[in-house]
Amino acid sequence: MSARTAVKPPQRNERSTLSAADWERAALELIAEKGVQAMAIEPLARRMGITKGSFYWHFSSRESLLQQALERWEEHDARNLSASLGEIDHPRDRLISFFRRVGKEKLTHEVFSELCAAAGHPQVEPVLERVANRRMQHLATSFQEMGMPEELAKNQARLTYSVYLGYLQLQRQHQTPSLRSGEFESYIEHVIATLIPPCSNS
Amino acid sequence: MSARTAVKPPQRNERSTLSAADWERAALELIAEKGVQAMAIEPLARRMGITKGSFYWHFSSRESLLQQALERWEEHDARNLSASLGEIDHPRDRLISFFRRVGKEKLTHEVFSELCAAAGHPQVEPVLERVANRRMQHLATSFQEMGMPEELAKNQARLTYSVYLGYLQLQRQHQTPSLRSGEFESYIEHVIATLIPPCSNS
DNA sequence: CACTCGCCATACGCCAGAGTATGGAAAACT
DNA sequence: AGTTTTCCATACTCTGGCGTATGGCGAGTG
Numbered sequence: 001m002s003a004r005t006a007v008k009p010p011q012r013n014e015r016s017t018l019s020a021a022d023w024e025r026a027a028l029e030l031i032a033e034k035g036v037q038a039m040a041i042e043p044l045a046r047r048m049g050i051t052k053g054s055f056y057w058h059f060s061s062r063e064s065l066l067q068q069a070l071e072r073w074e075e076h077d078a079r080n081l082s083a084s085l086g087e088i089d090h091p092r093d094r095l096i097s098f099f100r101r102v103g104k105e106k107l108t109h110e111v112f113s114e115l116c117a118a119a120g121h122p123q124v125e126p127v128l129e130r131v132a133n134r135r136m137q138h139l140a141t142s143f144q145e146m147g148m149p150e151e152l153a154k155n156q157a158r159l160t161y162s163v164y165l166g167y168l169q170l171q172r173q174h175q176t177p178s179l180r181s182g183e184f185e186s187y188i189e190h191v192i193a194t195l196i197p198p199c200s201n202s
Numbered sequence: 203m204s205a206r207t208a209v210k211p212p213q214r215n216e217r218s219t220l221s222a223a224d225w226e227r228a229a230l231e232l233i234a235e236k237g238v239q240a241m242a243i244e245p246l247a248r249r250m251g252i253t254k255g256s257f258y259w260h261f262s263s264r265e266s267l268l269q270q271a272l273e274r275w276e277e278h279d280a281r282n283l284s285a286s287l288g289e290i291d292h293p294r295d296r297l298i299s300f301f302r303r304v305g306k307e308k309l310t311h312e313v314f315s316e317l318c319a320a321a322g323h324p325q326v327e328p329v330l331e332r333v334a335n336r337r338m339q340h341l342a343t344s345f346q347e348m349g350m351p352e353e354l355a356k357n358q359a360r361l362t363y364s365v366y367l368g369y370l371q372l373q374r375q376h377q378t379p380s381l382r383s384g385e386f387e388s389y390i391e392h393v394i395a396t397l398i399p400p401c402s403n404s
Numbered sequence: 405c406a407c408t409c410g411c412c413a414t415a416c417g418c419c420a421g422a423g424t425a426t427g428g429a430a431a432a433c434t
Numbered sequence: 435a436g437t438t439t440t441c442c443a444t445a446c447t448c449t450g451g452c453g454t455a456t457g458g459c460g461a462g463t464g
Contacts, residue, residue, distance in 0.1 A: 119374040155392040162368025169367040172321040190357040
C-alpha cells in the first residue's frame, strides 16, 4: 500500500511523490469549492501541477476516488460529533453548540453543504443518510436528556436538523446574514429560544 | 411568435409542430426528474422524439431555454403564493397551508427542490433569491398579522422557511416518512405547534 | 402553380473529461 | 552496478453534449 509514505507520516506532500491521501484531500477541497460534479480528475491534476498519469496509478477510477474521499470525510465528521458528546456534559450546551458550530470547521462544513446539493448521487446518498441519522440521533438523545419523552424528542430532533439543513441551503443561496453581524446573532438566539427548552437540570 | 399555436390555445402538443412552450414544459419536467444540469438539449430532443434541429429554431442556446423555463416557473410560483394570500383570510390558516401544501403541486415542487440543489448556478441563483424573499415576506406578514412585532416576525419567518427548506433536503435524501403515514402527521403537527402561535383573533 | 416560409432532419466540427497504453526517470533493492 | 519497482508524462481513443450549416418537405400565399 504505502510502505514509503509510512516512513514519512507527516501527511503533507513533501513535493516529491504524491500519495492517495493527497488526492483525496485535494478532491475534498474541490468539492467544497465547486461541488461533487466538478470533482473531475483532469482539473484536479492541473490544480496539483501534475497529470492524469499519476491518478490512475493510485486509483482505478473517478468513482473510486470519490468513494475514498467520502469515506474519509464521513469518518472525520463522525469523530467530530462524538467528540461533542464527550466534551460537553450538559445536553443544552450540546444543542447550542450544534448551531454555534456552523462557522467552525469551514472545509468540512462546505463539503457537507455540497454533498447535500448532490443528494441523489448514488455514492453520496448513503453517506448523507448515515450522517443524518447520526446527527438526528445525537439531537434526540440530547433532547431526551433534557426531559423530553422519546416521541417528542424524535420529532424535535428532525425539526432541529431541518432548521440546520435549511440554513445551509440559504447559505448556498447567499441569503444568510454575515456571521458576525447583529442580525445573525439576533436570529441564532431566536432559533435557540424557539427550539431548545430552558434549563431543567443545570 | 406563435401565430399558429394561437389558433390552438389548448396548449397541448397536437402531434403536428412543436412550440417554444412545449420545449419549456419538457425542460421543467426533466429538471424535476434529474436536476438542472441534466436538462441537456439532446436528451430532451430524444425524449420528445425529435432532433436538435427543432430546438435551435425556437431557441438560440441552452442558456436561453433555461432562462425561459425558469421565468415561466417563477411566474407560476408567484401566482400560487399570492393566491394563498387572497383565498385564505386567517393568517394562521395561511401558515398551516404553507406546510400542508408540501404534497400538492408535485411538479412545481420537485422543480423547486432541484433548483435548490442547483443553487450556485448563475441563472438559478437570482430566481431562488427572489422566491425566497417573496415567501419569507409572505410568512413574515402572516406572523405580524398574528400579533408579532416586526423583528420577531422576520426571525420567525426565516426560521419557518428554513424548516421548509430542510424538509425538502430530507426529501431529496429520501429521509422523510411517507406523506400519508402516522409518523408524518405526528411530525407536521409538532412543527405547527412549535412554529405557529395559537389563535389570537379567530 | 410556382414560391416562400415555418419547422425539422442530417451531418458536421468542437470541446472536455474518462479511461488506456506505453515509456521514462528516479529511487529502492540485491 | 544492475535490476526492479514506484510514480508520473505523453499520447492516444471514446463518449456525450453544444452549436452550426445546410437541405428537405409540407403548408400556406400570390
